[in-house]
Amino acid sequence: MGRLERSLPHQDLGANLKCDCPDMIPRIVLVLLLLCPSLARAHAILLASDPPDGSSLTNDYLLIALRYSTRIDQGRSRLTLSRPTSQLGGGAEERLALLPSNRPDLIQARAESLLPGSYVLHWFVLAGDGHITRGDLRFTVVDE
Numbered sequence: 031m032g033r034l035e036r037s038l039p040h041q042d043l044g045a046n047l048k049c050d051c052p053d054m055i056p057r058i059v060l061v062l063l064l065l066c067p068s069l070a071r072a073h074a075i076l077l078a079s080d081p082p083d084g085s086s087l088t089n090d091y092l093l094i095a096l097r098y099s100t101r102i103d104q105g106r107s108r109l110t111l112s113r114p115t116s117q118l119g120g121g122a123e124e125r126l127a128l129l130p131s132n133r134p135d136l137i138q139a140r141a142e143s144l145l146p147g148s149y150v151l152h153w154f155v156l157a158g159d160g161h162i163t164r165g166d167l168r169f170t171v172v173d174e
């Protein structure tokens with residue numbers, strides 16, 4: 031009798047372990063889900079842009095504004111503009127000077143002398159965590 035009583039707690043413990051093991055998987059998934067958004071926030075993700083990607087404009091002058099998910103190292107980020115290949119110097123990437131920004135997650139630049147055609151704005155930004163992200167935005171300048 032005494033031996034049987036002692037063995038019962040062991041059996042219960044074994045049953046509990048079997049139940050806990052499947053529970054660990056949702057817990058691990060939950061931890062990963064909690065970590066992933068913070069990892070994603072660390073990189074600079076483009077949230078909004080002016081001009082929007084794929085837009086058509088009639089302006090010959092543009093104030094470009096790109097807003098990111100996190101603070102940007104303005105000094106180590108850059109914007110370049112590829113002009114339509116039909117234009118003088120077309121296809122070459124023109125580096126745009128970044129304007130002083132009062133928001134750490136925003137970069138701004140001016141683009142001038144925009145003749146009709148297709149443009150590609152290339153962005154390259156360094157986030158506060160030291161990771162670089164890059165991307166392209168396309169816009170078209172059309173005759174009024």
Ligand SMILES: [Cu+2]
Nearest residue numbers: 072073159161
């Ligand atoms: Cu990062």
